Amino acid sequence: MTTETVRVPLGGRSYDITIGAGLIDQAGALLEPHLKRPRTVVVTDENVFVTQGERLREGLTASGIEADFITLAPGEATKSFAELEKLTGRLLDLGVERDDVVIALGGGVIGDLTGFACSVLRRGCRFAQIPTTLLAQVDSAVGGKTAINAAQGKNLIGAFHQPVAVIADISSLDSLPMRELKAGYAEVVKYGLISDAAFFRWLEDNGPALLDGDGGARIHAIKKSCEAKAAIVGDDEKEKGARALLNLGHTFGHAFEAYFGYSSKLLHGEGVALGMALAFDYSASEGLCPRTDAERVKAHLKNIGLPSEIGELQSGITADIIAKYMMQDKKVEQGKLTLILAKTIGGAFIAKDSDLSTVTAFLKEKTGE
Numbered sequence: 001m002t003t004e005t006v007r008v009p010l011g012g013r014s015y016d017i018t019i020g021a022g023l024i025d026q027a028g029a030l031l032e033p034h035l036k037r038p039r040t041v042v043v044t045d046e047n048v049f050v051t052q053g054e055r056l057r058e059g060l061t062a063s064g065i066e067a068d069f070i071t072l073a074p075g076e077a078t079k080s081f082a083e084l085e086k087l088t089g090r091l092l093d094l095g096v097e098r099d100d101v102v103i104a105l106g107g108g109v110i111g112d113l114t115g116f117a118c119s120v121l122r123r124g125c126r127f128a129q130i131p132t133t134l135l136a137q138v139d140s141a142v143g144g145k146t147a148i149n150a151a152q153g154k155n156l157i158g159a160f161h162q163p164v165a166v167i168a169d170i171s172s173l174d175s176l177p178m179r180e181l182k183a184g185y186a187e188v189v190k191y192g193l194i195s196d197a198a199f200f201r202w203l204e205d206n207g208p209a210l211l212d213g214d215g216g217a218r219i220h221a222i223k224k225s226c227e228a229k230a231a232i233v234g235d236d237e238k239e240k241g242a243r244a245l246l247n248l249g250h251t252f253g254h255a256f257e258a259y260f261g262y263s264s265k266l267l268h269g270e271g272v273a274l275g276m277a278l279a280f281d282y283s284a285s286e287g288l289c290p291r292t293d294a295e296r297v298k299a300h301l302k303n304i305g306l307p308s309e310i311g312e313l314q315s316g317i318t319a320d321i322i323a324k325y326m327m328q329d330k331k332v333e334q335g336k337l338t339l340i341l342a343k344t345i346g347g348a349f350i351a352k353d354s355d356l357s358t359v360t361a362f363l364k365e366k367t368g369e
Helices: 024-035 047-060 079-094 107-123 136-138 171-177 178-195 196-210 215-235 242-247 250-259 266-283 291-304 319-326 356-367
Strands: 004-008 015-020 039-045 066-072 099-107 126-131 146-149 153-160 166-169 337-343 348-354
Touching: 015 215, 024 047, 024 099, 024 126, 024 166, 024 337, 039 047, 039 107, 047 066, 047 079, 047 099, 047 171, 066 079, 079 107, 079 146, 099 107, 107 126, 107 136, 107 153, 126 136, 136 153, 136 178, 136 196, 136 215, 153 250, 166 171, 171 215, 178 196, 178 215, 178 242, 178 266, 178 291, 178 348, 196 215, 196 291, 215 242, 242 337, 242 348, 250 266, 250 319, 250 337, 266 291, 266 337, 266 356, 319 356, 348 356
Parallel strands: 015 166, 039 066, 039 099, 099 126, 126 166
Antiparallel strands: 004 015, 146 153, 337 348
């Protein structure tokens, strides 16, 4: 099976995303050019260590690279101040130096926490991403956003810190529960909805095969997603403009995640899926995009098995609660909401100064209040 490479263009900090099957077994060869000495520390979680830990250890050993492993509890609760303190302490105890490369092996939680730890450890040390979930391979492992959560909202404490390399091994997806795979798929759909209507049409035809394990479909979708994100990150690394488009669905979605306490009751990708459906619904209700486009988006999400209506959560959440959490969004400026809305499928845009009362009225209609 073909291996693909996508370059993230950031001048002297540019790096490659390598996409293919069996890459964890080749990790030593892929990472060796970035190492100043033949040792590393791998940060992972208990579940990923069971399925991928020894594969990675053997892949590193094959190139003469010694590795220590730090294994954390799985789940969004690990992205906390308490876990950040423990992780940075362990990295210091293991003698990690500024020029070393720490490896984040896992999904978005491990990548975000490890990247943030490396951004502050010794005022900044290097790290590499080996994402093992679809969501991380197409989104969180690419672009250098690192963060932990606060009680007030998701990813509110963090830093921009780019990896030296990203290795996306599609064989690691084979051990994922279908629910996790579908949650990651939501982020794939996002790229089609933002700026690539043709890719969205391809997903309508090929999404089920991707989820069923078609390796060629997975590589194609991951490559297209990474190309889209790399282009945006290259132009707007610190999210001063167009990079905000990558938050399509996230302002709504993060509100639901916060309400559920970042628990397994609602996975991040599930929140994003619902958020994208609401963004298109709201756009249609405001006369910004055709109602047929909003219905098409919801139909595809429903066909895949992702939430597209608030009622599917069966939570009793109210519009006022959703709005309260939305106002904690990082894109809020001078007390005004910034939403990512759409003119059409493939035509997302940034809507600054969105009126909270109008959004709340829309949400009340969606919750049946």
